[in-house]
Amino acid sequence: MLFYSFFKSLVGKDVVIELKNDLSITGTLHSVDQYLNVKLTEVQVLDPEKYPHIQSVTSAFVRGSVIRYIQLPPDDVDTQLLQEATRKEVTQPRKE
Amino acid sequence: MADENEQATTTTTTSVEEPLDLVRLSLDEKVCVKMRNERELRGRLHAFDQHLNMVLGEVEETITTIEIDEETFEQIYRPTKRQIPMLFVRGDGVILISPLAKQS
Numbered sequence: 168m169l170f171y172s173f174f175k176s177l178v179g180k181d182v183v184i185e186l187k188n189d190l191s192i193t194g195t196l197h198s199v200d201q202y203l204n205v206k207l208t209e210v211q212v213l214d215p216e217k218y219p220h221i222q223s224v225t226s227a228f229v230r231g232s233v234i235r236y237i238q239l240p241p242d243d244v245d246t247q248l249l250q251e252a253t254r255k256e257v258t259q260p261r262k263e
Numbered sequence: 264m265a266d267e268n269e270q271a272t273t274t275t276t277t278s279v280e281e282p283l284d285l286v287r288l289s290l291d292e293k294v295c296v297k298m299r300n301e302r303e304l305r306g307r308l309h310a311f312d313q314h315l316n317m318v319l320g321e322v323e324e325t326i327t328t329i330e331i332d333e334e335t336f337e338q339i340y341r342p343t344k345r346q347i348p349m350l351f352v353r354g355d356g357v358i359l360i361s362p363l364a365k366q367s
Contacts, residue, residue, distance in 0.1 A: 187356070203316070231353070232353075232355065234353050235356055236347075236350055236352055236353070238349070238350055239351060240349065241349040244309070244318065246318075249309045249310035250309055252310065253287070253310040253311055256313075257287075
């Protein structure tokens with residue numbers, strides 16, 4: 168649940184999501200769930216060439232599994248906190 | 264086997280060496296991540312989980328495309344790079360993680 172909590176702390180920030188189909192979209196992070204599905208508002212497509220016919224829609228739901236990267240604002244990320252949380256995470260309870 | 268070694272609470276271990284423990288040794292170090300589609304990332308590992316979702320800082324992404332010359336049929340490797348200050352990477356695209364040798 169580490170990254171779920173991490174993204175909850177980033178709600179309201181502007182991010183750029185690169186999808187596995189090479190589409191890049193920018194928007195404001197509205198919400199996230201345990202599957203790291205993401206809802207964005209004020210969505211704009213970054214590179215007008217690489218994209219299908221999405222004009223700026225108001226909001227978009229993106230399935231977590233289609234995301235390749237999410238570019239984050241570096242100042243909004245507490246790297247120390249992340250590292251500590253990762254150390255505690257271990258490779259804990261696998262579902263048996 | 265139900266052992267007393269089952270960790271019920273979150274404790275940090277340094278003894279057991281599972282593969283992910285080896286990744287944990289690379290926290291806050293520069294790593295090289297090989298990904299699907301001929302992509303490679305080099306950056307500082309800040310976080311990861313059992314799916315190999317990761318947060319990397321100061322990342323350089325290299326995408327290598329192979330073009331084939333129509334006439335000579337020779338393969339031309341064309342790497343493109345870009346820099347990203349802070350990046351979340353979804354684990355299902357990751358192939359391997361390796362530390363980059365750091366001189367301290």
